[in-house]
Amino acid sequence: MIEVEHLTKRFGATTAVDDLSFTVRPGTVTGFLGPNGAGKSTAMRAIAGLVRPTSGTTRVNGRPIADHAAPLTEVGTLLGPGAVHPGRTARAHLRALAATHGFGRARVDEVLHLTGMEGVAKRRVGSYSMGMAQRLGLAAALLGDPQTIVLDEPINGLDPDGIMWVRHFLRALAAEGRTVFLSSHLMSEMAQTADHLIVIGRGRLIADAPMQQVLAGVGATRVGVKTPDADRLAAALAAPAVTVTSVAPGELEITGLDAATIAAVARDRGVLLHELATRTASLEEAYLSLTDAALEYQAVPAATR
Numbered sequence: 001m002i003e004v005e006h007l008t009k010r011f012g013a014t015t016a017v018d019d020l021s022f023t024v025r026p027g028t029v030t031g032f033l034g035p036n037g038a039g040k041s042t043a044m045r046a047i048a049g050l051v052r053p054t055s056g057t058t059r060v061n062g063r064p065i066a067d068h069a070a071p072l073t074e075v076g077t078l079l080g081p082g083a084v085h086p087g088r089t090a091r092a093h094l095r096a097l098a099a100t101h102g103f104g105r106a107r108v109d110e111v112l113h114l115t116g117m118e119g120v121a122k123r124r125v126g127s128y129s130m131g132m133a134q135r136l137g138l139a140a141a142l143l144g145d146p147q148t149i150v151l152d153e154p155i156n157g158l159d160p161d162g163i164m165w166v167r168h169f170l171r172a173l174a175a176e177g178r179t180v181f182l183s184s185h186l187m188s189e190m191a192q193t194a195d196h197l198i199v200i201g202r203g204r205l206i207a208d209a210p211m212q213q214v215l216a217g218v219g220a221t222r223v224g225v226k227t228p229d230a231d232r233l234a235a236a237l238a239a240p241a242v243t244v245t246s247v248a249p250g251e252l253e254i255t256g257l258d259a260a261t262i263a264a265v266a267r268d269r270g271v272l273l274h275e276l277a278t279r280t281a282s283l284e285e286a287y288l289s290l291t292d293a294a295l296e297y298q299a300v301p302a303a304t305r
């Protein structure tokens with residue numbers, strides 16, 4: 001469990017996080033979404049105890065991180081590329097980390113197994129691909145068998161296989177009852193990974209809701225219709241709470257009515273339908289309509305998406 005209450009962090013004149021409050025619950029994967037510079041990393045670093053809040057508090061598993069006797073057994077973090085000696089092997093790196101924090105060697109082998117790294121554990125970290133380096137970061141985050149996991153952009157730079165692996169891995173950790181909190185710019189990925197979303201913009205909370213609710217809340221669901229009788233159907237559907245837009249000849253997009261109602265009206269009027277499809281908004285659309293931050297989002301360099 002992660003609790004953030006009225007967290008504010010200023011760096012000189014820059015307010016990175018602005019009176020932010022939210023709770024991340026166990027047993028779910030919670031996505032942390034926001035454009036570059038929105039304050040995600042700063043908030044995550046505050047949760048991990050690496051950034052001192054200007055005001056407000058953060059708690060992990062019920063207490064400020066500094067009050068935990070063994071923080072690594074409470075929260076595992078992946079906050080940007082860790083400082084790993086490139087000449088060391090993954091196993092040596094993890095053993096050093098384990099020794100510093102009083103974890104046994106057996107746990108190192110366990111996390112190497114969990115992250116599918118046994119085959120490369122004896123290779124020098126400097127030769128690792130991005131995907132392997134991310135797995136090593138996850139292995140390090142899991143060393144203390146923490147109940148709570150905080151990951152900043154864990155899928156950045158991964159290939160599709162790597163992304164899928166991380167997605168399944170995080171979902172499995174949540175299924176074990178752990179609290180999993182990850183940030184990402186990759187919204188379509190987030191839509192497939194997270195159960196719950198926390199969206200911030202310019203350091204402030206914009207949305208805190210289940211993924212389904214975020215998606216459903218974006219403009220009403222639209223229904224696309226293809227029919228040779230578009231004008232007649234449009235006239236028959238007209239009502240105060242209904243919008244019918246002609247998107248192409250013979251093609252309508254309707255909000256305010258569900259597909260079953262439209263089909264019934266069409267049947268009653270003898271209108272032939274060639275296609276009837278319900279279209280839910282994508283997370284990108286949801287995000288843009290939530291943040292009203294199209295410009296901010298477009299300003300994100302393609303390479304980091």
Ligand SMILES: Nc1ncnc2c1ncn2[C@@H]1O[C@H](COP(=O)(O)OP(=O)(O)OP(=O)(O)O)[C@@H](O)[C@H]1O
Nearest residue numbers: 011014015016034035036037038039040041042043
């Ligand atoms: N150590 C720091 N010193 C000064 N300003 C900082 C520092 N860390 C972050 N900032 C500023 O705080 C704001 C929020 O940055 P932060 O990295 O938390 O955002 P983010 O949402 O994680 O963005 P990104 O996805 O680009 O990492 C930005 O304007 C950033 O420039």
